[in-house]
Amino acid sequence: MATKNITRILLALVAIAFFYGCSKDALDYKDYLDGKEKIYPGFPEKVTASPGNYRIKLTWKASPDPSVSRYMIYWNNAQDSLALQAPDRSVTNVSVIISNLVEYNYSFTIYSFDKAGNKSVPVQINNVKVYGDSYKTSLTNRFLVTSAPYQLDDNGITLQFERPDTINIGTEIRYTYKDGTVRQAKLGPDANSIRLADYKVGTKVYFRSSYVPVQSAIDTFYTAGFDSLSNIMVPVDKSLFKPLKLTNDVGTYSSETSLSKLWNGNKAPTGYPDIFHSDDNTPLPHHFTFDMGKQVANLAQFEIIGRDCCNNPTKFEIWGIADLTGAQTQSPADSPGWTAESNGRGWKLLKTVERSDDGSAPFKVAFPDGLPTVRYIRIRVISVASGDAYYSNISEVSFWNK
Numbered sequence: 001m002a003t004k005n006i007t008r009i010l011l012a013l014v015a016i017a018f019f020y021g022c023s024k025d026a027l028d029y030k031d032y033l034d035g036k037e038k039i040y041p042g043f044p045e046k047v048t049a050s051p052g053n054y055r056i057k058l059t060w061k062a063s064p065d066p067s068v069s070r071y072m073i074y075w076n077n078a079q080d081s082l083a084l085q086a087p088d089r090s091v092t093n094v095s096v097i098i099s100n101l102v103e104y105n106y107s108f109t110i111y112s113f114d115k116a117g118n119k120s121v122p123v124q125i126n127n128v129k130v131y132g133d134s135y136k137t138s139l140t141n142r143f144l145v146t147s148a149p150y151q152l153d154d155n156g157i158t159l160q161f162e163r164p165d166t167i168n169i170g171t172e173i174r175y176t177y178k179d180g181t182v183r184q185a186k187l188g189p190d191a192n193s194i195r196l197a198d199y200k201v202g203t204k205v206y207f208r209s210s211y212v213p214v215q216s217a218i219d220t221f222y223t224a225g226f227d228s229l230s231n232i233m234v235p236v237d238k239s240l241f242k243p244l245k246l247t248n249d250v251g252t253y254s255s256e257t258s259l260s261k262l263w264n265g266n267k268a269p270t271g272y273p274d275i276f277h278s279d280d281n282t283p284l285p286h287h288f289t290f291d292m293g294k295q296v297a298n299l300a301q302f303e304i305i306g307r308d309c310c311n312n313p314t315k316f317e318i319w320g321i322a323d324l325t326g327a328q329t330q331s332p333a334d335s336p337g338w339t340a341e342s343n344g345r346g347w348k349l350l351k352t353v354e355r356s357d358d359g360s361a362p363f364k365v366a367f368p369d370g371l372p373t374v375r376y377i378r379i380r381v382i383s384v385a386s387g388d389a390y391y392s393n394i395s396e397v398s399f400w401n402k
Helices: 002-032 133-137 259-263 338-344
Strands: 045-051 056-061 068-075 080-085 093-098 105-114 123-129 150-153 156-160 168-176 182-187 193-197 205-211 227-229 286-296 299-305 313-321 348-354 363-366 374-384 396-401
Touching (some): 045 105, 056 105, 168 193, 182 193, 259 396, 286 396, 299 348, 338 348
Antiparallel strands (some): 056 093, 105 123, 150 156, 168 182, 205 227, 299 363, 299 396, 313 374
């Protein structure tokens, strides 16, 4: 019985000691907080940053705490700040754009506050990149395919671009329509070519590309300016072409195979009689001459299409001159002195062409830069694919200038 009483007394003493110990800790806590309970309003969650042009957009999930009345955002080691009133409780996401920044990596700290001035624990988002002129100067317009930047047809032009090598948004294209008005088109980042219908042949085409540094960016960045596709090769108007018959020019096989068949619009090898067919009175090398109808500057390209079977030129020379006064050569085309006489009379060798196939398919060659203005063209055929000593056959010739 005595043992039980002693046990009860000991338990009572422990309880008293525990009570006073807890009371002292609680009082110490109150003293540390100046007698007030510390309150932390709900903090922003899921903060994201979207970069822009000298600005940034911060977005976060609004705190569910109904006591939150405003948010404060700090950066530059708290030297700069921005206050934002908390939105209506029905708004679940909060966003703000901070402008007038410099191109730099930033860290932002966000607090929520209640009306009593209590603030939440800090929420930080670090290494936020802001973009500006340095980024813009690194951008270039999309590159055109060097080997074939465009293709002209009867109704327009098709531009060929290389694939973009960064986050390209699009390429704006400005061009002159056939009625003289300026029009716009847009090439998307996933497309490598664009056709401009009813493009006015000979006019410049301008293009400018746009980019974003990251997919979440709020601003689109443009290159410094438009590049232009100038010096576009323009087909020389073959409706002005006229046959000539100068001294020692080769004749034609028949009236059906005259020189005019060289510019009747063939797009592929054709057969007799829809061809130029030389006669058999003048051996190779032989030449023929025609008038382009007007003086043409900056010849850039030539195309020849052979016959569908035989006697197609595989080696020939293209000569040109602006005025025929005193230009008629007297030496036969197979004479050793023919070249010297041609040069002496003002003819200019524009291009020597050699092809290794059978000479039938359309075959383009580029003229060198710096050629003189010419009006009259002379083609001196040196050899043909069939090896014939007299005949040469051609379905079509075409010229382009810049």
